[in-house]
Amino acid sequence: MANPEAFVPVAITNRSGLDESVHFGAVVALAPNGDVALAVGDPTVAIYPRSSTKPLQAAAMVRNGLRLPAELLALACGSHDGTARHVEAARRILATAGLDEASLGNPADLPLDRATAEDILRTGGTRTRLQMNCSGKHGGMLVTSAHNGWPVDLSYLTSEHPLQQRVTETVDELAGETCSHIGVDGCGLPAHVISLVGLARSYRAIAMAGQGSADGMVYTAMTTRPEMVGGDNRDVTKFMRHIPGLMAKDGAEGVYAAALPDGRAVALKIADGGNRARPAVMIAALRALGVDTSAVEPLVGEAVLGHGRPVGEVRAIAP
Numbered sequence: 001m002a003n004p005e006a007f008v009p010v011a012i013t014n015r016s017g018l019d020e021s022v023h024f025g026a027v028v029a030l031a032p033n034g035d036v037a038l039a040v041g042d043p044t045v046a047i048y049p050r051s052s053t054k055p056l057q058a059a060a061m062v063r064n065g066l067r068l069p070a071e072l073l074a075l076a077c078g079s080h081d082g083t084a085r086h087v088e089a090a091r092r093i094l095a096t097a098g099l100d101e102a103s104l105g106n107p108a109d110l111p112l113d114r115a116t117a118e119d120i121l122r123t124g125g126t127r128t129r130l131q132m133n134c135s136g137k138h139g140g141m142l143v144t145s146a147h148n149g150w151p152v153d154l155s156y157l158t159s160e161h162p163l164q165q166r167v168t169e170t171v172d173e174l175a176g177e178t179c180s181h182i183g184v185d186g187c188g189l190p191a192h193v194i195s196l197v198g199l200a201r202s203y204r205a206i207a208m209a210g211q212g213s214a215d216g217m218v219y220t221a222m223t224t225r226p227e228m229v230g231g232d233n234r235d236v237t238k239f240m241r242h243i244p245g246l247m248a249k250d251g252a253e254g255v256y257a258a259a260l261p262d263g264r265a266v267a268l269k270i271a272d273g274g275n276r277a278r279p280a281v282m283i284a285a286l287r288a289l290g291v292d293t294s295a296v297e298p299l300v301g302e303a304v305l306g307h308g309r310p311v312g313e314v315r316a317i318a319p
Contacts, residue, residue: 003045008024008041009024010024010040011281012314013312015306023276023277023281025281026039027285027318028043028197028268030265031289034201037264037288038288043196043200044195044196044197047195047255047269048253049199050255051185051251051252052199053251054078055206055219055222055247056167056170056171057137058076059170059206060166061141061143061144064148066140068140068143068221070224072092073218073221074222074226075229077137077229077249079134079250080112080133081111081112081232082112082117083116086228087131089228090139093136093139096143097147099142106189107132108127108132109128109129111133112133112231134186137187144163157189158190164189171194174206174215175194196269200265200266203257203259204263206219207261208263235278236248236250239282242296242299243291250275253270254278255267255270255278256282258286260291277302277316280315284318301313302314
């Protein structure tokens with residue numbers, strides 16, 4: 001797995017005029033022709049993409065018969081906020097195969113959206129499987145399994161399940177390499193290990209797939225309904241809303257990936273798994289590829305707070 005020597009300083013956090021923290025990571029960016037245009041740290045470092053794998057998993061679902069409206073397919077690609085809109089969409093995915101929340105194998109959780117979570121607790125609510133940010137993906141997997149006559153019990157969480165075997169095949173194909181390890185993700189599903197550059201290649205392949213193809217349906221869903229991939233206040237949604245054509249997905253433990261249909265793509269990993277440096281480093285990498293990020297830059301900066309007020313920022317120092 002990750003070699004500490006694969007990571008170099010990529011961002012700095014400033015507080016009240018003094019640099020406070022240094023963030024290490026690795027970044028790779030691909031040119032339109034697929035060549036490595038820049039590499040900071042080791043682009044071949046093996047990582048768990050975590051939820052950045054969701055578009056690849058969704059591509060496997062669509063390749064194996066899943067057909068959902070863009071709004072619902074985007075949720076299957078997302079780590080949603082758990083608002084009422086997201087919960088209802090997850091319920092609708094399950095209903096297409098006559099399933100309900102009881103079929104889900106992901107853990108119960110509160111919504112990622114803080115205001116929604118506080119409202120639920122205030123009114124006596126609790127954690128549910130539908131609110132958990134991976135419920136759309138799990139629902140999509142169950143519906144795909146039902147469509148193919150594969151088991152829709154908890155065996156769908158295992159690497160041996162027919163759907164998961166096809167997910168692994170799809171991950172390998174899109175990444176252009178054989179996944180080197182499969183662990184268990186936070187939601188209970190298989191977590192694949194691929195290289196950072198393999199992650200960038202996979203996003204590039206999906207973004208370039210073209211309308212009408214299975215992979216192209218994933219790209220279209222994410223870029224036309226970005227609010228279902230994250231939420232209105234999430235930086236991943238803002239990136240897609242304000243950079244035309246960009247497909248992007250965040251992942252736990254400091255992972256981020258993005259691609260454009262012209263073949264440019266970025267993947268990054270913050271070494272210690274922290275997330276606050278990700279937006280700044282993603283912007284810097286996209287700018288290095290010549291992408292106009294001016295519309296999104298004011299919207300995704302990570303504020304450093306002092307007594308509830310901004311007193312600093314996180315800035316990229318590489319690439």
